Amino acid sequence: MVSSRWISVVSFVGIGSCIPVFAEEDSLQASIIDTSTLDGKLFVGYQAWFRKPFEDNGNSHWTTDTPTPEVGHVGIDMIPNITGYPEECLFDTSFTLPTGKPAQFYTNDCKGIVDLHFNMMANYGISGAFIQRFYGYINEANGGWINILNFAKTAAEKYGRGFAIEYDLNGAATGSTNVTNTFLADLEALDSITSSPAYMHHNGKPVIEIWGFGIVTEVTADDGIAIVTALKNAGWYVILGVQQAWHAELAADQPGGFGPVYKLAHMIQPWTVGAYDINNYDEFHDGRQAIEDRNALQQLGLESSIVVWPGGSSSNANPSEAFDHFPRWNGTFYQKQLDGAVNLKPNFIFGAMFDEVNEGTAIFPLLRNRELPTNQRFLGIDDDMEPDIYLRKAGDAASKLATASQLD
Numbered sequence: 001m002v003s004s005r006w007i008s009v010v011s012f013v014g015i016g017s018c019i020p021v022f023a024e025e026d027s028l029q030a031s032i033i034d035t036s037t038l039d040g041k042l043f044v045g046y047q048a049w050f051r052k053p054f055e056d057n058g059n060s061h062w063t064t065d066t067p068t069p070e071v072g073h074v075g076i077d078m079i080p081n082i083t084g085y086p087e088e089c090l091f092d093t094s095f096t097l098p099t100g101k102p103a104q105f106y107t108n109d110c111k112g113i114v115d116l117h118f119n120m121m122a123n124y125g126i127s128g129a130f131i132q133r134f135y136g137y138i139n140e141a142n143g144g145w146i147n148i149l150n151f152a153k154t155a156a157e158k159y160g161r162g163f164a165i166e167y168d169l170n171g172a173a174t175g176s177t178n179v180t181n182t183f184l185a186d187l188e189a190l191d192s193i194t195s196s197p198a199y200m201h202h203n204g205k206p207v208i209e210i211w212g213f214g215i216v217t218e219v220t221a222d223d224g225i226a227i228v229t230a231l232k233n234a235g236w237y238v239i240l241g242v243q244q245a246w247h248a249e250l251a252a253d254q255p256g257g258f259g260p261v262y263k264l265a266h267m268i269q270p271w272t273v274g275a276y277d278i279n280n281y282d283e284f285h286d287g288r289q290a291i292e293d294r295n296a297l298q299q300l301g302l303e304s305s306i307v308v309w310p311g312g313s314s315s316n317a318n319p320s321e322a323f324d325h326f327p328r329w330n331g332t333f334y335q336k337q338l339d340g341a342v343n344l345k346p347n348f349i350f351g352a353m354f355d356e357v358n359e360g361t362a363i364f365p366l367l368r369n370r371e372l373p374t375n376q377r378f379l380g381i382d383d384d385m386e387p388d389i390y391l392r393k394a395g396d397a398a399s400k401l402a403t404a405s406q407l408d
């Protein structure tokens, strides 16, 4: 299943406008980022997979079980605040707001949406986005995902942000597909996108991230070795998004384990979504991140990225999952992680995710509790908080990390 990015503590659950948006004029972060290095930056993951049902693709991601989101058939727990979105990119749903009007959702590959989202990143000082590219959709016939990449390129160039491609291994399986070949052919076809001046480089190479070795176990370790070796030989700087307990596999060195794949990476990014909650975050930070991860990375001579996330809820997509499984605690959970990450000074911080409302990790403006539809259960941000609070926190952390990194 393509959307599963969820690791629970107890279980692994599959699962254009030029007008400044939200930020006040005086807080605009107009500076253009340096795309030659990831160091000292904060990037967000960008799913960009929310589309109007039936219009150009059956898979809209607003829902998981039917082609259209309606009461009882919706795959999101949180609802975007669509203030400032281009009218022609919105559509009515059957969810009724307290005002009596229908809640409106957006179509990601409608011109103007990706532009607006990058405009927000620029306004709050977020460095840019890692655009998710799902293995299962790489060869999608109608080209919707290529549209997203082209929009991201244009918007990143326009707003002085950076972007990079992040492959998500969901949908890939060694034995039924040659993953190496698929990636190499895809990257060749995407040359007009990765040659953009806004495309991120690091240590002189263009950046590519692959998410999921050791998590999407349909891709074997031997295949992983072949894939990473081929990408490095083709000149890419390779970041691996891996399971948070990745060094346990290094130590064990079991046959079939992913340790040999991790060792080949240039940079490791342990995936921590669902790995802790507000009560055991400090322990995770002080032990796992500050000691175990750091030691392992130093020994292997690898660079690092730390993942932060605001909280999580995926009960509409996964009814077996508890509602508000990882509460946001009014932004304090996110703030703790941002501070903790800045303190460890990784090469860059990865914000999971900009727009992930399926799993409730989105940081873009969302409806507050009192603004939610009344005919289906959703999770809102707290009533006394500004809709842009999470963007603001991410941007502040980006600026703190930039300062901390310059002090090295």
Ligand SMILES: *[C@@H]1O[C@H](CO)[C@@H](O)[C@H](O)[C@H]1NC(C)=O
Residues within 6 Å of the ligand: 022, 081, 082, 083, 365, 367, 371, 387, 388
């Ligand atoms: C959405 O965000 C805007 C801008 O902050 C705010 O004025 C509005 O009250 C929020 N809620 C709704 C339902 O639009």
Ligand SMILES: *[C@@H]1O[C@H](CO)[C@@H](O)[C@H](O)[C@H]1NC(C)=O
Residues within 6 Å of the ligand: 178, 179, 180, 181, 184
């Ligand atoms: C996949 O394709 C590459 C060529 O790009 C080849 O070297 C490799 O052997 C193939 N892998 C398998 C498992 O067939």
Ligand SMILES: *[C@@H]1O[C@H](CO)[C@@H](O)[C@H](O)[C@H]1NC(C)=O
Residues within 6 Å of the ligand: 329, 330, 382, 383, 384, 385
């Ligand atoms: C979060 O804010 C709400 C009001 O929106 C308040 O009722 C609640 O007590 C706050 N929770 C925490 C943990 O601060």
